Amino acid sequence: MLRTFKQRLAEDELIRVFAMGRVVHPVVIEMFGLAGGYAGFWLDGEHVGLTTDQMVTASLAARANDFDSFVRIPPIGYWHVTQCLETGMGGVMAAQIHSAEQAEEFVQWAKFAPRGKRGINGSGRDANYTHKSVSQFTQDANREQFVAIQIETTGAVDDADKIASIEDVDLLFVGPTDLSSALGVGGEFHHQKLWEAIDHVATVCHKHGKAWGAVTPDAEFANRAVEKGCRMPTFGSEISALRKGIGVIEQTFEKLFS
Numbered sequence: 664m665l666r667t668f669k670q671r672l673a674e675d676e677l678i679r680v681f682a683m684g685r686v687v688h689p690v691v692i693e694m695f696g697l698a699g700g701y702a703g704f705w706l707d708g709e710h711v712g713l714t715t716d717q718m719v720t721a722s723l724a725a726r727a728n729d730f731d732s733f734v735r736i737p738p739i740g741y742w743h744v745t746q747c748l749e750t751g752m753g754g755v756m757a758a759q760i761h762s763a764e765q766a767e768e769f770v771q772w773a774k775f776a777p778r779g780k781r782g783i784n785g786s787g788r789d790a791n792y793t794h795k796s797v798s799q800f801t802q803d804a805n806r807e808q809f810v811a812i813q814i815e816t817t818g819a820v821d822d823a824d825k826i827a828s829i830e831d832v833d834l835l836f837v838g839p840t841d842l843s844s845a846l847g848v849g850g851e852f853h854h855q856k857l858w859e860a861i862d863h864v865a866t867v868c869h870k871h872g873k874a875w876g877a878v879t880p881d882a883e884f885a886n887r888a889v890e891k892g893c894r895m896p897t898f899g900s901e902i903s904a905l906r907k908g909i910g911v912i913e914q915t916f917e918k919l920f921s
Contacts (some may be wrong), residue, residue, distance in 0.1 A: 667753060668731045668809050669833055671702060672874045677713060678702045682878070682900040684711040689724035691901045693724060697730030703731040705897070708747070709758040715750055719842025722788065727836035733809050737763060748773065754809025761818035763825035770831050775801040778831060809833050811876070813877060815841035820860045827864075827871040834895060835868055836876035837861055839884070852880045858887075865891045867881050873917030 664836025667712075668822050671678050675785030681695055695701050706713055706721055718734060724731040727755040733754035734747045747755050757769040771779035785793045785799065789808065790800040811827055812819070815838030819826065827835055839852050861877070868875045869892060879885035885896050 664733065665726060665729050665808065666702075668703060668729045668733070668895070671731075672833065675723065675819065675894065676891065678701075678895045679877075680704050680857035680876075680895060680897050682707055682897055684708075684713075684900070684902070686901045686905070687713065687717045687721055689721045689727075692721065692724040693728055696730060701730070701898075703753070705756065705839050706734045706752070707900075708734045708736040708895070714797070715746065718750035718752055719788070720748060722753075725753075726751075731809070733811065735813065738769050738772075744769070745781050745784070746810055748789050748804070749784065751788030754811065754833070756813055758813045759815055759816065759840075759841075760812050760814070760826070761816050761822075762827065764800055764824040766812045766819075766822075766832065767829055769812065770810055770829060772810065774805050774831060783901075805831075811836050813838050813873075814860075814864050815839075815845070817845050820863060823864050823891040824867040824870070827867040827873045832873065836895070837864055837874060837875065837888075837893075839878055839880060841891075852909055860904065861888070862891065865893075 668678060678703050681704045682699055683704055687878055715776045722732060727842040731753045732755055734752050735745060736743055737759055738757045745757050753798045757774055760766050772781060775781045783797060785797060786799055794907050810831055812832055814820060814823060816900045839857060841862060843849050843851055843857045848856050864875055874894040877888050877893050879888060879896045879898060888896060
């Protein structure tokens with residue numbers, strides 16, 4: 664039976680995930696599933712214009728492989744959030760958040776009244792295509808659907824304490840590439856300035872009983888993050904897997920590629 668990210672976080676489990684965006688296909692999801700060790704994935708709807716059909720297919724493939732899932736999206740409007748949730752994806756994550764007020768607005772877009780202001784439509788997968796009553800649908804969705812806030816701007820770091828205190832924020836998620844750039848040390852993933860910001864995120868999450876995750880650009884970064892309490896490290900993507908796999912093929916047949 665599928666164990667959701669929220670259930671795993673409640674049990675303080677290390678949740679290994681991968682990312683997808685440019686090659687969203689059920690075969691890719693199943694290959695990660697067969698590899699073992701992963702609990703799910705997130706789709707990158709910030710850098711790629713994902714279609715509804717892609718998200719529906721990904722959510723079906725996720726459930727077939729006992730994966731949970733969520734979509735990273737820019738905070739452009741309530742309709743975008745609800746469209747993602749109605750496809751059957753397990754949750755949403757806001758990219759490019761700059762303040763606690765902006766984070767709170769995103770949470771309200773993802774939750775029904777009285778917590779939020781999401782519009783109700785029972786024809787989606789999260790309402791089992793009208794099989795749930797309005798009351799059951801709204802209660803289940805507010806309780807079960809996952810909401811994360813990405814910490815990748817200086818404003819988000821400054822407001823991390825307030826963001827971590829927001830009701831129904833399940834996870835703060837560090838984006839080290841954009842955050843290192845914002846701090847003036849772009850791509851220096853082991854720079855002291857970046858890790859001071861990450862330490863701050865870890866501290867406020869511990870204070871408020873919230874989990875945090877991160878994109879992990881290398882093993883040293885991942886090990887250090889997990890030691891500091893990161894519970895949702897992202898290990899690779901479909902593009903990194905393809906690139907590295909092609910590299911292995913070229914190395915295997917090195918003489919014939921020279």
